[in-house]
Amino acid sequence: MADLPQQAFREEAYELLAELETALLELEECPDDMEVVGQIFRAMHTIKGSGAMFGFNDISSFTHEVETVYDLVRNGQVHVNKALVEISLQARDHIQNLLDACCNGAEADLATGTELIAKLQQFMPPPEPQLQADTQLQADTPPKTVATTESHELKTYRIMFKPHPHILQNGTKISALLEELADLGTCRSIAQMTRLPSFEELDPELCYVSWNVLLTSTCDEDAIRDVFIFVEDDADLNIHLIDTGEEGEEEGQRLGDILIGRGEVTQNDIDRVLAKSKRIGEMLVDAGLVDQDQIEAALQEQTVIREIQEQRRSKKAEKMPVSSSLRVPAERLDELVNLVGEMVTVQSRLSQVAALRHDADLYSIAEEVERLTEELRDSTLNIRMLPIGSTFSKFKRLVRDIASNLCKEVDFVTAGAETELDKTVIEQLNDPLVHIMRNCMDHGIEMPDVREAQGKPRLGTVFLGAEHAGDSVIIEIRDDGKGLSTAKLREKALAKGIINAEDSLNERECYQLIFAPGFSTVEQVSGLSGRGVGMDVVKRAIAALRGSIELHSTEGAGTTVRMQIPLTLAIIESLRVTIAGASFIIPLTAVEECVELTYADIEEAHGRHLAKVRGSLVPYIPLRKAFGVSGAAPPVQQIVITRTGGRRLGFVVDHVIGEHQTVIKPLGPLYKNLRTISGGTILGDGSIALILDLAQLMHQADTLEKQVEIEHE
Amino acid sequence: MAKTVLAVDDSRSILQMVSFTLKGAGYTVVEATNGQEGLAQAQKQKFDLVITDLNMPIMDGLTMVQKLRASPSYKFTPILMLSTEAGADFKAKGKAAGLTGWLVKPFEPQKLLGVVKKVLG
Numbered sequence: 001m002a003d004l005p006q007q008a009f010r011e012e013a014y015e016l017l018a019e020l021e022t023a024l025l026e027l028e029e030c031p032d033d034m035e036v037v038g039q040i041f042r043a044m045h046t047i048k049g050s051g052a053m054f055g056f057n058d059i060s061s062f063t064h065e066v067e068t069v070y071d072l073v074r075n076g077q078v079h080v081n082k083a084l085v086e087i088s089l090q091a092r093d094h095i096q097n098l099l100d101a102c103c104n105g106a107e108a109d110l111a112t113g114t115e116l117i118a119k120l121q122q123f124m125p126p127p128e129p130q131l132q133a134d135t136q137l138q139a140d141t142p143p144k145t146v147a148t149t150e151s152h153e154l155k156t157y158r159i160m161f162k163p164h165p166h167i168l169q170n171g172t173k174i175s176a177l178l179e180e181l182a183d184l185g186t187c188r189s190i191a192q193m194t195r196l197p198s199f200e201e202l203d204p205e206l207c208y209v210s211w212n213v214l215l216t217s218t219c220d221e222d223a224i225r226d227v228f229i230f231v232e233d234d235a236d237l238n239i240h241l242i243d244t245g246e247e248g249e250e251e252g253q254r255l256g257d258i259l260i261g262r263g264e265v266t267q268n269d270i271d272r273v274l275a276k277s278k279r280i281g282e283m284l285v286d287a288g289l290v291d292q293d294q295i296e297a298a299l300q301e302q303t304v305i306r307e308i309q310e311q312r313r314s315k316k317a318e319k320m321p322v323s324s325s326l327r328v329p330a331e332r333l334d335e336l337v338n339l340v341g342e343m344v345t346v347q348s349r350l351s352q353v354a355a356l357r358h359d360a361d362l363y364s365i366a367e368e369v370e371r372l373t374e375e376l377r378d379s380t381l382n383i384r385m386l387p388i389g390s391t392f393s394k395f396k397r398l399v400r401d402i403a404s405n406l407c408k409e410v411d412f413v414t415a416g417a418e419t420e421l422d423k424t425v426i427e428q429l430n431d432p433l434v435h436i437m438r439n440c441m442d443h444g445i446e447m448p449d450v451r452e453a454q455g456k457p458r459l460g461t462v463f464l465g466a467e468h469a470g471d472s473v474i475i476e477i478r479d480d481g482k483g484l485s486t487a488k489l490r491e492k493a494l495a496k497g498i499i500n501a502e503d504s505l506n507e508r509e510c511y512q513l514i515f516a517p518g519f520s521t522v523e524q525v526s527g528l529s530g531r532g533v534g535m536d537v538v539k540r541a542i543a544a545l546r547g548s549i550e551l552h553s554t555e556g557a558g559t560t561v562r563m564q565i566p567l568t569l570a571i572i573e574s575l576r577v578t579i580a581g582a583s584f585i586i587p588l589t590a591v592e593e594c595v596e597l598t599y600a601d602i603e604e605a606h607g608r609h610l611a612k613v614r615g616s617l618v619p620y621i622p623l624r625k626a627f628g629v630s631g632a633a634p635p636v637q638q639i640v641i642t643r644t645g646g647r648r649l650g651f652v653v654d655h656v657i658g659e660h661q662t663v664i665k666p667l668g669p670l671y672k673n674l675r676t677i678s679g680g681t682i683l684g685d686g687s688i689a690l691i692l693d694l695a696q697l698m699h700q701a702d703t704l705e706k707q708v709e710i711e712h713e
Numbered sequence: 714m715a716k717t718v719l720a721v722d723d724s725r726s727i728l729q730m731v732s733f734t735l736k737g738a739g740y741t742v743v744e745a746t747n748g749q750e751g752l753a754q755a756q757k758q759k760f761d762l763v764i765t766d767l768n769m770p771i772m773d774g775l776t777m778v779q780k781l782r783a784s785p786s787y788k789f790t791p792i793l794m795l796s797t798e799a800g801a802d803f804k805a806k807g808k809a810a811g812l813t814g815w816l817v818k819p820f821e822p823q824k825l826l827g828v829v830k831k832v833l834g
Binding site for chain 2: 006007011012039041042046048050052053054168169170171172175176182205230233234
């Protein structure tokens with residue numbers, strides 16, 4: 001009962017076998033009776049077909065062989081004789097045996113089948129290769145199902161379906177086909193009415209419309225062809241993959257290109273029409289080369305492709321963090337950076353030589369090398385860039401641990417974790433950051449009860465953020481703790497002998513006291529911070545990175561520490577200047593502009609080092625004097641106006657040479673205590689230039705200024 | 714309203730299977746065991762779809778299809794043929810006779826429903 005159709009097939013097969021027996025015996029009597037042959041063929045055919053339907057594959061494949069012979073008999077290619085009938089009867093018995101075996105669940109006797117088939121094949125004419133292939137196909141090929149081979153890429157196809165006018169007369173329903181197509185994916189179809197005749201001439205039984213369908217789907221072309229399987233001879237079908245869903249595709253195709261691709265116009269048509277100056281679509285319609293529908297379809301295609309690419313781009317953007325990457329030992333990268341550094345030096349020598357020789361050919365090569373070197377430098381340095389976020393996440397743990405240690409409640413907020421910095425810089429930033437964070441938690445954030453009493457939320461906040469600013473990165477650490485009192489700072493500094501009683505300090509200067517060596521504001525030294533070696537160590541570490549650090553605070557509201565760190569330590573863009581023939585390097589990020597300084601200007605300022613730059617006064621440092629260079633300055637000197645730490649300051653030099661790519665080399669341990677020079681570099685001609693430490697120079701100037709003031713008093 | 718299907722096949726098991734599958738999917742099915750019978754049924758009522766076998770006694774499938782197509786009421790009716798063949802030869806002959814589509818035996822009931830849906834919409 002479970003296998004109702006199978007049961008039905010068995011009954012049917014037994015009946016057919018009985019019928020077959022009678023017919024075969026009849027055939028023996030009159031071997032030329034085509035009626036009987038047909039009957040035999042049909043019986044075999046049904047057994048084969050139904051057998052396959054209901055899973056009787058042994059029966060089906062064996063019967064197929066017998067049927068093949070009788071098909072030949074039917075077509076007059078094989079003649080009936082006693083021997084054939086004899087074997088046919090044996091074959092019929094074999095089918096019955098197979099059927100019995102199936103019913104009783106016994107093993108089928110396949111050997112007899114093979115033997116019988118061999119005998120039957122002797123009756124067949126020598127097989128034509130074609131026939132053989134056909135038979136093979138029938139026996140072996142599993143039924144073709146509508147296999148939708150799913151890949152994960154979304155592909156877009158342009159399907160141009162142009163039915164022949166008579167298509168409806170085979171009972172084809174085009175709406176059904178289009179619906180089936182729509183089931184495959186996202187589908188947009190445009191009907192083209194170009195062939196539609198006037199109403200008088202219209203034959204309602206004919207199909208005049210053709211369709212352009214844009215299908216976005218994961219299916220492959222075969223799946224689409226399967227939809228049209230019954231009408232492939234009744235229609236022109238063109239399927240084009242217009243978007244593979246893969247990357248690296250160019251921008252959306254232009255309308256003209258799409259039309260050419262579809263074979264609707266040629267490049268010549270386009271060029272001719274393009275000479276006029278309307279929209280290309282209108283022009284093509286006007287020229288009668290395409291009609292409005294075709295333009296519509298092509299426009300639609302253009303839109304679809306654009307949308308798909310848009311989607312893909314946004315998807316790609318989402319995927320960005322998981323983009324494939326390569327792990328390379330850091331030393332190899334360092335080596336590469338060193339090599340690029342050498343390369344930059346050699347390149348500047350080349351440029352210099354080329355300029356001296358006045359050789360146009362050499363000069364153009366030198367320029368090319370310069371461009372390439374710059375790109376090489378940028379991409380090499382880029383490789384070493386890492387997002388600072390990895391460091392940030394370490395602090396999450398740190399904050400949690402310290403907070404629980406101090407019984408404080410702290411919320412840790414970060415921003416700009418994706419900001420990239422040179423790997424070495426990130427590593428060297430770690431210790432200073434830990435120090436500052438500890439100070440925030442220890443000295444900044446109050447105990448929860450204290451906070452509550454002051455009307456602040458119990459939960460204190462420590463913020464750590466990073467952002468790009470030109471060639472450097474700004475790192476900010478902020479807490480909403482008790483802040484610093486300037487009076488207290490002053491008091492402390494006085495007590496420690498860092499400042500004198502008569503020193504007048506503005507608010508900003510007061511806060512910077514915290515970076516002075518041996519300064520600590522906490523009454524009781526705790527285990528976490530406040531050993532008095534805190535902030536000056538931090539400042540030195542930041543300075544070693546050619547960065548600057550500043551502290552601002554509002555009493556009762558919190559403290560902010562801002563650090564400005566250069567992106568990389570290896571190579572910088574800079575300005576080369578000279579003083580008495582010696583070259584100096586000023587980091588270009590700090591430079592705002594260069595102005596001239598004449599004797600007249602100096603006299604006008606009455607001995608004060610102030611220059612008028614577009615109405616405002618900018619203090620300057622005559623570097624000749626600062627460095628103790630002997631000899632007279634040229635009549636017209638240059639002031640390089642820089643901005644560091646929010647202040648403008650000019651540096652007076654003899655000449656400004658121009659931009660220079662500086663490969664920073666340390667000066668060596670001998671010059672460790674030199675403050676105003678942060679390093680050196682080798683110039684193209686092999687000579688050495690010193691890199692100015694602007695922050696230190698500015699600091700020195702402040703000290704000088706004070707001395708001057710004291711002298712004046 | 715349920716669509717009506719005329720199923721024509723000399724094999725009772727196939728007929729039963731087709732009928733069972735389509736009824737299960739909500740179609741109304743009328744059976745016939747050869748072309749002649751099929752034609753007679755088709756004249757009695759108008760079917761939305763005809764499914765027929767090829768090799769049948771008395772009148773084969775293709776002859777029946779030709780005759781059906783000649784009648785105005787079946788000019789645009791979808792007609793499917795169940796066949797063990799799928800060669801280009803057969804397709805051309807079938808198309809010429811007026812077939813809408815075909816289904817190669819053996820097939821899964823699900824496949825039959827798919828093809829029926831394809832031509833009926």
